[in-house]
Each structure stands twice: as C-alpha cells, then as structure tokens.
Amino acid sequence: MRKECNIIRDLLPLYAENMVSPDTADFVEEHLKGCASCKQEYERAKEPQPVREDSGAAPLLNLSRKLLYKRVQTVAVTALFVAALLISAFAALDAPLYLPYSEDLITMEPLGSSGMVLTFNEEVTDFRYRVYDDPDGGDFCYCDIEVWTSLWDQWFSQGKGSLSVAVTENHAKPMIAVYLPNDGTEDICIGKYEPNSENPITKDGCQINRITLPRLALGYYSLFAAAALAILGILWVLAKKKPKLRVWIERIGFYPAAYLISHCIVSGISWSSYSLPRDFSLILFLSILLYSGLLLAHNIWRLKREIKEIHG
Numbered sequence: 001m002r003k004e005c006n007i008i009r010d011l012l013p014l015y016a017e018n019m020v021s022p023d024t025a026d027f028v029e030e031h032l033k034g035c036a037s038c039k040q041e042y043e044r045a046k047e048p049q050p051v052r053e054d055s056g057a058a059p060l061l062n063l064s065r066k067l068l069y070k071r072v073q074t075v076a077v078t079a080l081f082v083a084a085l086l087i088s089a090f091a092a093l094d095a096p097l098y099l100p101y102s103e104d105l106i107t108m109e110p111l112g113s114s115g116m117v118l119t120f121n122e123e124v125t126d127f128r129y130r131v132y133d134d135p136d137g138g139d140f141c142y143c144d145i146e147v148w149t150s151l152w153d154q155w156f157s158q159g160k161g162s163l164s165v166a167v168t169e170n171h172a173k174p175m176i177a178v179y180l181p182n183d184g185t186e187d188i189c190i191g192k193y194e195p196n197s198e199n200p201i202t203k204d205g206c207q208i209n210r211i212t213l214p215r216l217a218l219g220y221y222s223l224f225a226a227a228a229l230a231i232l233g234i235l236w237v238l239a240k241k242k243p244k245l246r247v248w249i250e251r252i253g254f255y256p257a258a259y260l261i262s263h264c265i266v267s268g269i270s271w272s273s274y275s276l277p278r279d280f281s282l283i284l285f286l287s288i289l290l291y292s293g294l295l296l297a298h299n300i301w302r303l304k305r306e307i308k309e310i311h312g
C-alpha cells in the first residue's frame with residue numbers, strides 16, 4: 001500500500017462523516033478517483049456500522065498514539081544509552097591489570113601433607129588458580145596462578161589486607177606452582193610442593209618453558225560479526241526496491257554492528273583476551289543493550305518521518 005493510501009485510510013472515517021475541511025475533502029476525492037482499493041474502503045466506511053467508540057477519532061488517536069509512542073521510545077533510548085555508558089565505564093574500571101612477577105608477590109607455605117597455602121601481597125586484589133595433572137603424564141601436577149588488580153579495586157578496596165588460599169591435591173602428588181604473567185612473557189615457576197618431604201616447598205626442579213597465550217576466540221566472533229555485516233550490507237544494496245525487506249535487513253544488521261562496537265569498548269581493538277569469559281559476557285551484555293538502543297533509534301527515526309508525512 002502506498003504512503004498516501006495510509007493517510008487517506010486515516011482520513012476516511014472523518015470524510016465519511018463530513019467532518020473534514022473542504023481542502024481535505026478535495027484531497028480525498030482526488031485520491032479516491034485514482035485508487036480503487038481506497039474507493040472500496042470508502043464504500044465500506046459509508047455503510048452503517050456498529051458503533052465503535054474510536055471510529056470518529058481514529059486518525060487523531062492514531063497520530064497522538066504515534067507521538068506518545070515516539071516519546072516513550074526516546075526515553076527508552078536515553079535510558080539504554082546511559083546504561084550502556086555506565087557498563088562500559090565499569091568494564092574499563094574492572095578490567096584486570098595483571099601484575100608482573102616479583103619475589104614478594106606470592107609466598108608459598110606447606111599445608112601438612114595435603115597441599116600448600118598461597119599468600120598474596122597487598123597489591124593483589126583478585127586471583128585465580130587451576131590445578132591439573134601434568135599433560136605429559138608425569139607423576140606431578142601443576143597449579144597455574146593468575147593474580148591481578150583493577151582500577152576499581154585500586155581506588156575503592158584499599159587496606160583490605162592480603163588474600164590467601166589453600167590449594168590441596170588429593171593424591172599427594174608433587175605440585176609445581178606456576179605464575180602466569182599474562183603479558184606475553186614466559187610463565188614463571190615460583191616453587192614446588194613436595195608432600196611428605198622434609199622441606200616441602202622448594203625451588204629445586206622448578207623448570208618450565210612455556211608461554212600462556214591469550215585466547216583468540218573473541219577475534220573469531222568479531223570476524224564472524226564483520227562477515228555477517230558485510231553480507232547484510234550487500235543484501236541491503238540489492239534490496240533497493242523493497243523498502244520493507246530493507247527495514248528488516250537494517251534491523252538484523254544492527255546486531256553484528258552492536259557486537260563489533262561492544263568488542264571495541266571491552267577489549268579495545270585487540271582480538272585476544274586473557275580473561276575470555278569475563279570479556280565475552282561483558283561484550284554480549286553491552287551488545288544487547290546497544291542493539292536495543294539502535295533498534296529504538298531506528299524506529300524513532302521512521303516514526304518521525306511518518307509523523308512528518310501525516311502533518312504534511
């Protein structure tokens with residue numbers, strides 16, 4: 001249906017009741033002459049109808065409903081935008097700042113014959129560790145340790161004291177504690193725990209040669225988003241003569257766009273991440289917010305155009 005038809009349809013109930021100005025009546029008549037489907041609609045409107053509460057005020061209601069709708073959407077867009085902004089700020093403040101290794105960063109103490117206690121110095125505001133058997137089948141296990149702080153913690157968690165954790169191993173195997181600097185440099189062995197020995201914590205046999213690489217999955221997701229965006233862009237160009245299809249392509253295309261923007265906000269332009277789960281969930285969360293914002297902005301823009309057309 002053409003745009004003009006929509007306007008005519010809105011006016012028909014008023015026209016049928018002779019409630020329009022002569023100019024509007026001329027406009028409607030002119031259109032009815034050339035448009036069979038609106039003419040049909042008009043014939044139907046002229047027939048006596050069961051009384052409907054909104055029949056006479058339909059076009060006005062329609063317009064004021066649209067205006068209200070637009071106002072509500074504007075408020076929602078603003079709220080979403082502010083929320084996205086706050087979350088981005090929090091993401092930046094909460095991003096882990098991995099600490100370079102130093103002798104006094106972590107101290108190891110034996111915990112009977114069941115494991116060890118790690119104590120971190122006060123710089124450390126958060127940590128993560130993972131115990132796993134030697135992947136090459138040796139009769140010992142590794143304990144990978146990551147420690148970090150964040151701007152947020154540096155500003156707001158002063159003087160919380162030092163953190164410590166008991167790391168136990170059920171099979172009384174030796175455990176090699178490895179520090180992951182997460183900055184692209186080599187992992188560092190900080191000590192070895194030998195159960196049932198006189199000196200359970202040693203630095204003997206503490207030899208590793210490996211680098212923990214950042215996880216690249218985020219890069220793949222972004223590539224995927226960029227590819228989707230490119231394909232939708234091509235479809236959009238091809239759909240030049242199908243405005244309805246175009247609107248849907250725009251609506252779908254906002255998501256990969258929102259995802260890419262969120263990726264840049266959370267991880268910068270880097271494609272790798274040392275804290276994948278955190279980064280990914282933040283990106284998802286932010287992208288959904290942004291997506292809703294973009295959809296609403298798109299709707300408002302389209303409504304604005306429509307309202308402009310109705311106003312003439």
Ligand SMILES: [Zn+2]
Pocket residue numbers: 004005008031035036037038039
């Ligand atoms: Zn028409």
